[in-house]
Amino acid sequence: MSLPKIEVPRYKCVLPVSQIEVSYRPFLVGEQKTLLVAQEGDDNQNSVSEIIRLLQACTEGDVDLISLPAPDVEYLFIKIRVASVGETSKMQLSCNQEDCNEMTVVELELDKVEIESDNNSNIVELTEGLSIELSPPNLFELAKIEEKVQQNSGIIVRGSEVSFQVLNKYISKVINEDEIITRDDFSDEELDVFLEGLTLDMLDKISKYLEGQPKLVLNLNYQCSKCDKMIEQKLSGIQNFFG
Numbered sequence: 001m002s003l004p005k006i007e008v009p010r011y012k013c014v015l016p017v018s019q020i021e022v023s024y025r026p027f028l029v030g031e032q033k034t035l036l037v038a039q040e041g042d043d044n045q046n047s048v049s050e051i052i053r054l055l056q057a058c059t060e061g062d063v064d065l066i067s068l069p070a071p072d073v074e075y076l077f078i079k080i081r082v083a084s085v086g087e088t089s090k091m092q093l094s095c096n097q098e099d100c101n102e103m104t105v106v107e108l109e110l111d112k113v114e115i116e117s118d119n120n121s122n123i124v125e126l127t128e129g130l131s132i133e134l135s136p137p138n139l140f141e142l143a144k145i146e147e148k149v150q151q152n153s154g155i156i157v158r159g160s161e162v163s164f165q166v167l168n169k170y171i172s173k174v175i176n177e178d179e180i181i182t183r184d185d186f187s188d189e190e191l192d193v194f195l196e197g198l199t200l201d202m203l204d205k206i207s208k209y210l211e212g213q214p215k216l217v218l219n220l221n222y223q224c225s226k227c228d229k230m231i232e233q234k235l236s237g238i239q240n241f242f243g
Contacts, residue, residue, distance in 0.1 A: 018069060092106070115214050115215070122135070125205070
């Protein structure tokens with residue numbers, strides 16, 4: 001006699017940045033174990049690769065998770081995690097009051113994550129008449145950028161390194177007055193020369209744009225277990241949603 005086939009529930013959600021509707025199922029037991037191992041590792045790229053592989057197994061249809069903006073992948077991960085394990089996660093957070101710094105166990109309500117963004121356009125104006133258009137970074141490329149920044153810590157300014165790495169990968173157009181120059185019109189070498197000619201003010205504009213990219217946030221309000229003060233804190237990125 002064969003064992004019965006287990007029916008797995010299906011859910012749908014609309015990704016907040018790309019507005020794509022995705023059908024998904026919860027993680028299975030074997031997948032959950034693999035995910036825990038991936039999250040505990042120190043290799044950012046490997047962890048992200050494993051997360052994306054598991055998300056691909058849990059979603060239906062032709063969804064290119066690798067190319068999706070990072071917040072969309074993080075949002076989908078949260079939705080699948082909620083369907084698999086539940087809507088809450090506990091973690092220890094440090095009190096931000098002076099002379100306290102007590103660690104308090106806080107219960108996070110994952111169904112209350114929101115998308116926050118300071119950008120209304122993907123075009124950065126460098127000077128009057130000269131602008132660049134950027135595609136949103138994906139999760140895998142952000143992990144590669146973070147890894148390179150860590151390897152070069154103390155040698156390269158973090159903000160500059162991140163900016164140049166994203167620009168090299170995600171600049172899609174250069175708009176010079178009425179001329180629109182697409183990525184097909186210039187080589188990587190020509191782009192490097194262009195980027196090296198940026199002023200610090202231009203780089204600052206790009207850095208501010210990158211800081212304002214859509215991101216997952218969870219607003220918290222909890223009481224410190226030692227000083228009893230009410231703490232307001234904002235968590236950003238799925239790596240900070242799980243203790």
